[in-house]
Amino acid sequence: MSDSLAAARTVIRRGRWIAAVGLAGLAGVYVLALQYTPMEASQGLAQKIFYLHVPAAWTALLVFSIVGIVSALYLWLHDPRLDLFAEASAEVGVAFSAIMLTTGPIWAKPIWGTWWQWDPRLTLTLFLFFLYVGYLALRSAVYDPAERARFSAVVAIMGLILVPFVHLSVYLFRTIHPMPIVLKPSAPSLPGVMLRTLLVSFAVCLVLYAGLVTMRYGIGLVQHAREGAIDNA
Amino acid sequence: MLKPPENGGYMTAAYVAAAAIYLGYALRLWARAARALHD
Amino acid sequence: MSAHSSRAITRSPVRNTLRLAGVIAAKDLRAEFRSRTALVSALVFAALVLVVFNFARDPTAVSATDLAPSALWVTFAFGAIVALNRAFSMEREHAALDGLLLAPVPREALYLGKLLANLAFVGIVEAVTLPLFILFFDVDLRHALPGLVIVAVLASIGFVAVGTLFSAMAVRTRFAELMLPVLLLPFMVPPLIGAASLTARLLADRPLNEMFGLLRLLALYDLVFVILGTLLFPSVVDE
Numbered sequence: 001m002s003d004s005l006a007a008a009r010t011v012i013r014r015g016r017w018i019a020a021v022g023l024a025g026l027a028g029v030y031v032l033a034l035q036y037t038p039m040e041a042s043q044g045l046a047q048k049i050f051y052l053h054v055p056a057a058w059t060a061l062l063v064f065s066i067v068g069i070v071s072a073l074y075l076w077l078h079d080p081r082l083d084l085f086a087e088a089s090a091e092v093g094v095a096f097s098a099i100m101l102t103t104g105p106i107w108a109k110p111i112w113g114t115w116w117q118w119d120p121r122l123t124l125t126l127f128l129f130f131l132y133v134g135y136l137a138l139r140s141a142v143y144d145p146a147e148r149a150r151f152s153a154v155v156a157i158m159g160l161i162l163v164p165f166v167h168l169s170v171y172l173f174r175t176i177h178p179m180p181i182v183l184k185p186s187a188p189s190l191p192g193v194m195l196r197t198l199l200v201s202f203a204v205c206l207v208l209y210a211g212l213v214t215m216r217y218g219i220g221l222v223q224h225a226r227e228g229a230i231d232n233a
Numbered sequence: 234m235l236k237p238p239e240n241g242g243y244m245t246a247a248y249v250a251a252a253a254i255y256l257g258y259a260l261r262l263w264a265r266a267a268r269a270l271h272d
Numbered sequence: 273m274s275a276h277s278s279r280a281i282t283r284s285p286v287r288n289t290l291r292l293a294g295v296i297a298a299k300d301l302r303a304e305f306r307s308r309t310a311l312v313s314a315l316v317f318a319a320l321v322l323v324v325f326n327f328a329r330d331p332t333a334v335s336a337t338d339l340a341p342s343a344l345w346v347t348f349a350f351g352a353i354v355a356l357n358r359a360f361s362m363e364r365e366h367a368a369l370d371g372l373l374l375a376p377v378p379r380e381a382l383y384l385g386k387l388l389a390n391l392a393f394v395g396i397v398e399a400v401t402l403p404l405f406i407l408f409f410d411v412d413l414r415h416a417l418p419g420l421v422i423v424a425v426l427a428s429i430g431f432v433a434v435g436t437l438f439s440a441m442a443v444r445t446r447f448a449e450l451m452l453p454v455l456l457l458p459f460m461v462p463p464l465i466g467a468a469s470l471t472a473r474l475l476a477d478r479p480l481n482e483m484f485g486l487l488r489l490l491a492l493y494d495l496v497f498v499i500l501g502t503l504l505f506p507s508v509v510d511e
Contacts, residue, residue: 008269009269009270012266012269012270013270015266016263016266019259019262019263023255023256023259026255030248030252034248039237040237041237042237043237043238043240044237044238044239044240044241045237045240045241045243045244046238046240046241046243046244046247048244048248049243049244049247049248052247052248052251053247056251075504075507092258095254095255095258098254099250099251099254099255102247102250102251102254103247103250103251106243106246106247106250107243107247109243110238110240110243127458127461130457130458131458133454134454134455134458137451137454137455138441138445138451138455141445141446141447141451142444142445142446143446146511147444150507150508151441151444151445151508153507154437154441154504154507154508155438155441155455157500157504158434158437158459158497158500158504159458161496161497161500162458162459162462165462165489165493165496166458166461166462168462168489169461169462169465169466169486169489170465172465172466172485172486172489173465173469173486208255208259212258212259212262215262215263215266216262218266218269219262219265219266219269222269223269
């Protein structure tokens with residue numbers, strides 16, 4: 001049992017390194033976006049929120065898909081480590097989701113003139129957050145570890161399948177009821193320099209996710225190893 | 234030449250909020266990791 | 273060994289499953305009728321919602337037809353949640369599910385049976401709420417009624433497909449009655465969007481061809497989530 005504990009601790013340490021790199025990268029993105037990327041003349045400085053919001057949103061969606069897929073694997077293979085990884089991913093994912101949901105309205109207000117719009121993308125961000133929260137709430141409400149793993153896997157898979165339906169239903173609704181946008185966002189095509197900043201930011205988000213999830217997974221493994229040791233003592 | 238809108242305040246708010254969430258979560262996780270490593 | 277049981281063995285497994293589902297559904301429904309509190313509480317809630325919506329609007333500014341779809345579907349949605357909650361909490365009180373699980377009943381039949389019973393129950397709640405709604409809002413529904421029934425059935429199948437699966441989980445958690453709505457509400461939104469939108473169009477007498485996209489969405493949602501529920505239910509109730 002101390003073997004798996006040691007292995008779990010190594011996972012945490014590795015995660016810490018990656019997370020540290022990610023945080024340094026985040027600082028770099030801040031500098032890059034604020035200092036070294038030109039301002040968009042028609043939208044003003046608020047347009048720069050884009051470089052934080054969009055990569056966080058992509059990451060939140062990607063991570064949710066990972067939770068769903070890993071959960072499906074768990075139901076198939078019954079390996080508790082898959083469940084621990086899904087749990088770790090969900091926790092990190094909810095952080096990205098919070099960033100997405102916080103920066104979104106702060107960006108929308110100056111650019112679109114309204115804090116919120118029920119368009120497919122924004123509605124999806126809200127739903128993603130609810131699904132994450134539901135997943136974590138369910139986990140905290142079930143005592144038995146095996147039952148907790150099974151139940152949260154079911155919710156994760158259902159949630160993943162729900163995502164395209166939310167998008168589709170809002171899209172269908174909007175094509176029937178086009179909604180006025182108070183201020184139109186400017187030209188959709190993104191100049192090279194801005195695209196570069198966006199992609200760098202996304203890459204940093206991925207590294208940050210990798211580091212944080214590894215740390216959280218390692219913490220879960222340590223708990224799991226300890227519980228195993230107590231059971232076998 | 235049109236003057237760009239004065240919305241730097243929003244930018245600051247968003248960047249500060251995001252930093253708070255990223256750092257807040259990372260530090261919390263770091264503390265939990267330290268406990269798991271040294272208990 | 274009677275001729276009856278040897279005939280049963282040669283039936284196809286799918287038909288067996290469906291037959292079992294029907295039996296389970298009938299048993300559930302009979303149990304519910306013996307305890308009418310769930311139906312009454314759903315009705316009282318529906319009446320409350322309808323009264324509030326009616327008093328909250330200015331009749332000269334907002335016509336009944338404009339507000340009707342929202343009021344109706346809020347009522348139906350919450351009625352569905354109340355119905356689903358009661359159906360499974362009754363199960364828990366009587367520990368009936370554990371008994372059923374010990375018997376060699378295929379889990380798919382169990383899920384479909386409960387789905388049918390819940391659907392019937394939700395349907396009854398909706399059928400009784402609708403006249404209240406016509407009464408309070410004074411809306412002429414005659415031309416829209418067949419369409420409304422179709423929409424209500426499609427949307428309710430969506431609610432109940434996910435709700436049956438989730439209430440089987442929620443009933444085993446702490447704060448069971450809070451957990452079901454928390455988990456279920458995101459899943460009710462696509463059917464709700466479709467149903468409310470379709471109801472608005474039906475009441476406004478819009479041409480049918482405008483509605484096919486949303487109808488297809490509702491039908492697809494139902495198909496996908498009934499299948500998914502059938503596949504995942506065994507993972508919920510079995511070790």
